[in-house]
Amino acid sequence: MPRLFCQDHPGVAALEARVVDSRPGAVLLDRSPFFPGGGGQLPDRGTLEWEGGLLAVVRLVPDGRGLWHEFDGEAEPHGMVMARIDGVFRNLMCELHTVAHVANSIVYREFGGALLTGAQLSADGTFRVDFDLPDIDPDRLRSLGGPINDALRQDFPIRTFRMPWSEAEATSGMFRSKSVSPPPQEDGTVRIVEIIGLDRQACGGTHLETSGAARPIRILKVDNKGRQNRRIKIGLAET
Ligand SMILES: [Zn+2]
Structure with missing residues (x-):
């Protein structure tokens, strides 16, 4: 897994990112403030916001290229998105x-x-x-x-x-x-x-x-x- 942005910048709660790949119900971002979970720590909660809407991230799946952000529904985030974690959580x-x-x-x-x-x-x-x-x-x-x-x-x-x-x-x-x-x-x-x-x-x-x-x-x-x-x-x- 590539190095996680949040490991070097744990104080950053929101980040503008580019959708670099997508599939139904998920997008891969070029960078992300989300922690995907692991080592007993729960995954971050948060949202993706783009010109076409706002949705809640329900699951994070790391792979060799970065972090996939999964969500419910038919939306298709594209272009630039604002990835925002729940800072209190x-x-x-x-x-x-x-x-x-x-x-x-x-x-x-x-x-x-x-x-x-x-x-x-x-x-x-x-x-x-x-x-x-x-x-x-x-x-x-x-x-x-x-x-x-x-x-x-x-x-x-x-x-x-x-x-x-x-x-x-x-x-x-x-x-x-x-x-x-x-x-x-x-x-x-x-x-x-x-x-x-x-x-x-x-x-x-x-x-x-x-x-x-x-x-x-x-x-x-x-x-x-x-x-x-x-x-x-x-x-x-x-x-
Ligand atoms: Zn630790």
Whole structure:
């Protein structure tokens, strides 16, 4: 997949783009602010607007040429379109995703390099993270709310950069998922998200600019998912 515009410009919510290909119910744009979903982060919501109308994007499908924007109905967007994402929803995803990294970094550090076995952000201001933690008392995980909120309050800056995939693979802690490694980009690099002073890991999603821009959270639930996995459900404290 070509590099996503939103990975380098997460603050851009609207972008004028050209329709470069189309099929019934979908157009391929030459550039797009949309995040297609992945790594537990939900796809962006938003619209395409052009001279002939306005429609809601219902699905995003990346391929080797870029992002296909799918929609319901018979419309045929063409020429130049204004692609616009729902900025409130995107910001919520950035916030939850940032908190997920903070939680992940604390679990990784506190529990001997425990790896992630699943993650899913939700539109209701909650998310779940599953870890490979077969021998851990769930009460230890229930007490992680304090350390997570402390780390958010410290307001660490967050940046992204590219690292050669082979170097990331050889660096301990850079790939946090137990089962999937992120694919290398066409140029052989992988995108690293760094919470400066706290954590570095490969990730393709969108995040806040500092940890302190996230609201405080609370641990909602800790469950056993099979013998190996512990699932932690976390929510923004005020939701
Ligand atoms: Zn991430």
